Amino acid sequence: MNRAVEVLAPGPMTLLQDLGRFGHLAVGVGRAGAADAGSYLLGNRLLGNASGAAALEVTMGNLRLRASGDLLVCLTGAAAPASVDGRPVPRAALVEVRHGQELSLGMPVAGLRTYVAVRGGFSVPEVLGSVSSDTMSGLGPEPVRAGQVLPVGDRTEGFPVVDVAGVAEPSTGTVTLDVLPGPRLDWFADPERLAQTPWSVSSRSDRKGIRLEGEPLERHAELRDAELPSEGMVRGAIQVPPNGQPVVFLNDHPVTGGYPVIGVLRSASVDRAAQLQPGQEVRLRWNL
Numbered sequence: 001m002n003r004a005v006e007v008l009a010p011g012p013m014t015l016l017q018d019l020g021r022f023g024h025l026a027v028g029v030g031r032a033g034a035a036d037a038g039s040y041l042l043g044n045r046l047l048g049n050a051s052g053a054a055a056l057e058v059t060m061g062n063l064r065l066r067a068s069g070d071l072l073v074c075l076t077g078a079a080a081p082a083s084v085d086g087r088p089v090p091r092a093a094l095v096e097v098r099h100g101q102e103l104s105l106g107m108p109v110a111g112l113r114t115y116v117a118v119r120g121g122f123s124v125p126e127v128l129g130s131v132s133s134d135t136m137s138g139l140g141p142e143p144v145r146a147g148q149v150l151p152v153g154d155r156t157e158g159f160p161v162v163d164v165a166g167v168a169e170p171s172t173g174t175v176t177l178d179v180l181p182g183p184r185l186d187w188f189a190d191p192e193r194l195a196q197t198p199w200s201v202s203s204r205s206d207r208k209g210i211r212l213e214g215e216p217l218e219r220h221a222e223l224r225d226a227e228l229p230s231e232g233m234v235r236g237a238i239q240v241p242p243n244g245q246p247v248v249f250l251n252d253h254p255v256t257g258g259y260p261v262i263g264v265l266r267s268a269s270v271d272r273a274a275q276l277q278p279g280q281e282v283r284l285r286w287n288l
Contacts, residue, residue, distance in 0.1 A: 053121025078111025111170025216244025
């Protein structure tokens with residue numbers, strides 16, 4: 001029997017993701033890939049999958065899958081209650097899902113994105129070397145839909161010994177993110193206010209970027225109306241548009257932008273940012 005999963009309910013948004021596309025920025029194609037790369041990598045490591053095996057990125061839970069064939073699954077990232085045929089199952093652990101059984105995720109109690117990895121990875125066609133869904137460009141597979149059948153592949157290695165003690169757990173409280181100085185730090189009258197302001201996550205956030213709401217950041221008076229030629233953008237860049245409300249770029253960000261970048265999140269902080277829920281409080285901390 002060929003192994004696969006049937007999607008019974010996709011939840012608000014479920015996407016196929018791997019580590020993303022690399023080497024195509026010159027033609028305007030961004031990276032995409034798992035927004036919380038650490039959680040994605042952990043699930044694949046626990047399953048003994050080869051690097052880059054495709055997994056499901058489930059935003060706000062409410063996913064239901066039915067197994068075709070016997071599967072070995074691992075759930076990481078956001079703390080969504082999970083069950084197999086009604087029996088609760090743990091996160092960051094190997095879970096057997098037998099042929100015909102249903103795996104269900106509820107809404108996360110902490111975090112935003114849960115990763116569902118399966119031993120062997122999901123076997124779907126690549127676009128420019130990746131199976132990642134890019135919500136900015138539209139490249140890659142469309143969002144997972146009810147009734148879809150996703151074949152399971154054979155991209156496996158030996159089972160490793162993995163220490164998960166250092167993996168950051170999503171939080172429902174205030175999250176602190178570490179920031180390095182950006183290339184346009186000197187455009188701002190008081191860059192320290194980036195760290196002094198309590199920010200909250202806007203409901204208009206998505207995989208392109210996290211919009212923060214709080215007391216606006218101000219440019220120096222002589223730069224208030226200045227225009228900046230488009231510059232290359234990176235994952236974790238904190239761009240400040242004219243309204244002074246920062247935007248933290250995630251994986252599906254535009255490859256160029258014309259607003260000044262005041263700072264850039266460290267990689268581990270980008271993963272934590274990808275798990276922030278709308279309305280959650282954020283503090284930014286300078287790493288100077």
